[in-house]
Amino acid sequence: MRLSVIGCGYLGAVHAAAMASIGHEVVGIDVDERKIAQLSRGEAPFFEPDLQELLTAGIASGNLTFTTDMSAAQGAKVHFIGVGTPQQKDGYAADLTYVNAAVDGLLPYLSEGDLVAGKSTVPVGTAARLAESVTPTGATLVWNPEFLREGWAVQDTIDPDRLVAGVPSDANGATEEGERAASVLREVYHPSVAKNTPFIITDYATAELVKVSANAFLATKISFINAMAEIAEVTGADVTTLADAIGHDARIGRRFLGAGIGFGGGCLPKDIRAFAARAEELGRGESVAFLREIDAINLRRRDRAVDLVVQAFDGQVFKKNITVLGAAFKPHSDDIRDSPALDVAVRLHGLGAWVTITDPAAIENARRIHPQLNYVEDRDEALRGADAVIVVTEWDEYRRELPPEHAASLTNGHIVIDGRNCLDANAWRAAGWTYYGMGRP
Numbered sequence: 001m002r003l004s005v006i007g008c009g010y011l012g013a014v015h016a017a018a019m020a021s022i023g024h025e026v027v028g029i030d031v032d033e034r035k036i037a038q039l040s041r042g043e044a045p046f047f048e049p050d051l052q053e054l055l056t057a058g059i060a061s062g063n064l065t066f067t068t069d070m071s072a073a074q075g076a077k078v079h080f081i082g083v084g085t086p087q088q089k090d091g092y093a094a095d096l097t098y099v100n101a102a103v104d105g106l107l108p109y110l111s112e113g114d115l116v117a118g119k120s121t122v123p124v125g126t127a128a129r130l131a132e133s134v135t136p137t138g139a140t141l142v143w144n145p146e147f148l149r150e151g152w153a154v155q156d157t158i159d160p161d162r163l164v165a166g167v168p169s170d171a172n173g174a175t176e177e178g179e180r181a182a183s184v185l186r187e188v189y190h191p192s193v194a195k196n197t198p199f200i201i202t203d204y205a206t207a208e209l210v211k212v213s214a215n216a217f218l219a220t221k222i223s224f225i226n227a228m229a230e231i232a233e234v235t236g237a238d239v240t241t242l243a244d245a246i247g248h249d250a251r252i253g254r255r256f257l258g259a260g261i262g263f264g265g266g267c268l269p270k271d272i273r274a275f276a277a278r279a280e281e282l283g284r285g286e287s288v289a290f291l292r293e294i295d296a297i298n299l300r301r302r303d304r305a306v307d308l309v310v311q312a313f314d315g316q317v318f319k320k321n322i323t324v325l326g327a328a329f330k331p332h333s334d335d336i337r338d339s340p341a342l343d344v345a346v347r348l349h350g351l352g353a354w355v356t357i358t359d360p361a362a363i364e365n366a367r368r369i370h371p372q373l374n375y376v377e378d379r380d381e382a383l384r385g386a387d388a389v390i391v392v393t394e395w396d397e398y399r400r401e402l403p404p405e406h407a408a409s410l411t412n413g414h415i416v417i418d419g420r421n422c423l424d425a426n427a428w429r430a431a432g433w434t435y436y437g438m439g440r441p
């Protein structure tokens with residue numbers, strides 16, 4: 001099937017490449033000429049496992065092209081909208097400028113029976129509004145949220161755990177037009193349909209809410225365990241053992257109970273804020289008032305990590321050499337958007353510490369935004385002479401592949417702050433380190 005993907009950022013570029021890999025003929029469209037030139041050469045504009053291979057194969061097969069020319073969308077049967085919905089500059093609501101511009105720009109090129117499939121994360125009510133401009137063209141608007149995780153984006157796109165589509169509906173469920181749209185989407189996602197991946201067809205509002213509520217739930221789970229970490233800190237309890245124990249209850253589950261410096265990235269923080277802002281607009285602010293608390297708990301964990309470093313030096317971090325292991329908001333990513341890791345590093349620098357920071361993928365991005373920090377590519381080089389080490393992104397390079405004895409041989413002091421509770425505390429202690437975890441004695 002011929003597809004267009006409007007917006008070639010994180011979501012769009014991966015979606016375009018993944019759709020080409022399952023046999024579709026895809027054109028990716030973006031206003032950013034540099035990005036389009038890069039993608040056209042088969043170069044991934046960001047670090048994401050397997051994306052490079054998919055781009056190379058797609059371009060070589062002729063199934064995957066990129067352009068800045070919106071008219072290239074003409075003739076595609078489904079047009080995916082994958083542009084960003086960042087947090088507004090002067091508030092918490094989502095900025096829909098790019099979504100609106102993408103749909104407006106597409107309108108002249110739509111034909112009778114086309115689908116416009118929104119994938120961006122939007123405030124509930126957006127799809128119904130956009131449908132008003134799409135419907136007169138004879139095309140159908142659907143909302144098909146994306147649940148991919150960075151670092152697993154390719155896998156999550158090709159083999160998602162569920163598919164959701166909001167289609168035109170009335171009180172009896174999907175209309176005829178809605179049913180037709182759903183069957184086109186089933187053709188698009190044929191490998192998932194063949195393996196019986198749950199495919200939920202619903203109305204616009206539900207589809208939009210599925211996405212934001214999934215992210216809100218995940219954020220809540222992380223902040224819940226971080227709240228328990230705060231209690232553990234004043235009682236001498238160990239939050240990692242607590243998480244293991246409650247996680248054995250299948251109703252709770254152990255995943256996303258990793259206490260530490262909290263969540264960041266381009267999605268969870270902005271999405272819960274936008275959700276709270278939208279609920280306020282709808283007169284239901286109190287229904288999700290807890291999300292403010294989720295955000296507040298999350299941000300407090302960054303303070304806690306900084307405090308632990310300060311405590312470790314009896315209040316004096318000025319001119320101390322501190323090596324920060326990690327800059328990305330999570331491993332397997334070079335993304336530093338709202339990265340708790342980088343935030344902690346910047347704050348330590350602000351306190352007068354000499355901060356050296358390393359990361360296997362995110363240094364270039366971090367340096368661009370925070371040039372004041374000292375960046376060292378080589379992990380061991382970064383550790384050399386440190387008075388303390390803080391782990392803030394749980395890359396395998398730090399978690400599994402850094403023997404504490406080896407680290408001790410490189411550093412000056414032997415203080416380690418485990419901002420992700422990812423190290424083997426006993427092994428580090430046995431190697432002579434003073435170990436501080438998050439919510440651990």
Ligand code: UDX
Nearest residue numbers: 146147148149150256257258262263264265267329330
């Ligand atoms: C998230 C959702 O998981 C995904 O479904 C949605 O489409 C986009 O937002 P992503 O931003 O890629 O994906 O990251 P995720 O793996 O969810 O992690 C988010 C943050 O939470 C990271 O900073 C991570 O370090 C943190 N986290 C995660 C914890 O602090 N503890 C945990 O137990 C899990």
